[in-house]
Amino acid sequence: MIRIGIIGTGGMARVHAEEFSKIANCEVVAACDLNASRLASFVEAHNIPYAFGSVEALLSSGQVDAVSIVTPDPFHKNLSIQALEAGMHVLCEKPLALNASDAKEMADAAKKAKCINMVNLSYRNAHSLQKARELIAMGRIGNIRHVEASYLQSWLVSPKWGDWKTEDTWLWRLSSAHGSKGVLGDVGVHILDFVRFPVGDFASVNCTLTTFDKAENNQIGEYHLDANDSALITARMNNGAMASIHASRWATGHLNDLRLVIHGDKGAVKVSLQLDQEWDRLEVCLDDDVIDCVWKELKCDHTPNIYQRFIQSILSGVQDQPDFEAGLQVQRVLDACEQSDQSGQTVLL
Template sequence: MRILILGTGGMANTHAKNFASIEGVTLAGGVDVDPSRVEAFCAAHNIERGFGSLDAALGWGQFDAVANVTPDSVHYPTTMAALAAGKHVFCEKPLATDHARAMEMTETAERLGLVNMVNLTYRNVAQLQKAREIVQSGQVGTVKHFEASYLQSWLVSRAWGDWRTESQWLWRLSKKHGSNGVLGDIGVHILDFAAYGAGSDFSKVFCRLETFDKAPGNKIGEYDLDANDSFAMTAQLENGALGVVHASRWATGHFNELRLRVYGELGSIEVQHRHDWSRLYTCLGQDAETGTWTEVEVDPVPTNYERFIDACRQGQNLEPSFRHATNIQKVLDMATVTDRERAEHAV
C-alpha cells in the first residue's frame, strides 16, 4: 500500500509517522508548494519522492491513496482532484468549509467506489469507543441529557507556540485564510465526540459564536483576526436527549481537553480526554442510588490510520466516512445560521 502525504505542516508529521508504522505501507511521496519544506519533510520521514504540486504527483501516479493534510479551504479542490485520478482519500477534518462542498466530495467518492475517510482523531480514544458500547448496550437506559466540551488555551499560553508570530496558528484566526474559527476547527471534533459517544446524531441546534479582541484593529500583518474564538451551543439529539456543547481557545489551564457526560434513566458515563491521558467513568446499576462513580480500564483500539489502510485493502469503506463528516458539517453550517438569526434550527 503506497501513500502520498499532501501538505507538510505539523499534522502531516503525525500522518507520516502513523502510516509508516503500519506493516506493508510505504510513504511514496510528499507534496508542498514550498520546495525546501517538502525536501526536509521527505528526508525526515524517508519518503521516496517530493513534489511541488498535487498535479505533478498525480501525473506521476505511483501511489494508491492520498492523506490530505492541507489547510481546511484546500480540502475540496485537492480531494476532488485525487478522487478524479482514482485515488482513495484520507482527509483531515473538516472535510470541507461548507455542507454543499462536503456533499459533492462524498457523492463523488461513493460514485467512484473509492475508500473515503475523515481523520476525526478522537475516534482513536479507546475510552470513547467503550463509552459508546455501554450506551448502545442499554446499560444507561434511555439517554436524557448530555454535556460536551472542548477546551484549548493556546490564545493565552505559548505552550504550543506563539500565535502572534507564527502563521501555522494565525491562519486559524482569519476567515480570508480559510478558517471557520473554533466552530469549524475543533467544533467538528467535539460534535463528533458527543454524537458518537451518545450514540445518536443531532436533530436541532442553537449556537452563539464570539470573537474577542486579540490585537490592535484585530489584525496582524495580512491576517484579519475575525474567526470565532468560542462557541456555546444547545442541542437535541435524534434520540431525544437535550444537551450543551461548548468550546474555546481561551480556556486558561486546559491545553487540549475534551469531556463528554451522557446521562440516562438508569445510569451515566463520563469520558475525559487530554493530550496526556484519557479516562472513562461510569455510574451504573445500584451505583446510581449512591452516586458512586467507577473508573473503567479499557484496551487500545485500532487508529483511524490503521482502519483506513484496512479499508483500502478490503475495498470496503469504514467510519468515520465522508458522509458522516458531511452530516457533521451540516450541523456546523446550521450553527452559524442560528447565531446570525438568533433562533434554533432543525438539522
C-alpha cells in the same frame, strides 16, 4: 504494500507520516507542498523518496495508491475530488469542507469513484469513547436525558504550542479570509462528532460564537483576526436528549482537553481526554452505583486508530468509518451552528 502520498507538509502532516510508518503493508513514498522549503525538510525528516511541488504532479506520477490530505481547510474539497477522480483512496483532514454543500460534492465524488474515503475525526481513536458508545448501544445507561461536552484549548493564552502572533500555522486559523471557520470548524467539529458518535443525530441547535479582541485592530500582517474563538451550543438530539457543548481557545488551564458526560435514566458515562498527557479515561456510574452516585473507572479495549483503519479498509475493500458521508453529517451541524449564531434562532436539522 499501499503507497501513500501526503499532501500538505505542515504541523499535522508529521502525525500522518509517523502513524503510517508504524503500520505494516503501507509506506509513505511521496509528499507534496506548495512551500518548497517546508516540503524539502519534511521529506528529509521522514525519509520520503518523492517530493512534488504540485498535486497534479503527485497524482500523475504513478507512484501512489492513496493520499492523505493535510492542507488548510479551504483546499480539502478540490484536492479530495481531484484525487478521487484519479482513482486514489483518500484520507482527508477535518473539517471535511467549508460547508455542507461542498462536503456533499465530496461525498458524492467518493461514492462515484468507489474508492476508500475517510475523514480524520481523530478522537474516535479514543478507547474510552468507543467503549462508552458500546455501553450505550447495550442499553446500560437507559434513555439518554442530558449530554455535557467540551473541547477546551488555551493556545491563545499559553505559548506551549508556539507563538500564534507570528506563526502562519496559527494565524490562518484566526482569519476567515484564509478559510478558517474558527474554533467551531477547527475543534468544534471534533466535539460535535464526539457527541454524535455515541448519542446519535442532532435534531436542532442553538449556537453563540464569539471572537475576542486579540491584536491592534485585530489585524496582524495579512491576517484579519475575525474567526470565532469561542462557541457555546445547546442542542436537542433526535432521541430527545438535551446537550450543552462548549469549544474554546481561551480555556486557560486546559491545553487540549475533551470531556463528554452522558446521563441516562439508568446510568451515566464520563469520557475524559487530556491529549497532551495521553490521558484517555472512561468512568461509569451504573447499576446500584446510581443510588449513591459512585463513579468507577472502566478499563477499555484497544481501538485501532483511523490511519490503521484506512489502510485496513484499502486492503479489505470494506469501507470503515468515519467516511466522507459521516464528515458531511457533522458539516451539516456546523452549518446549522453558524446559521443559528447569525440569526439568533434555533436551527432545525
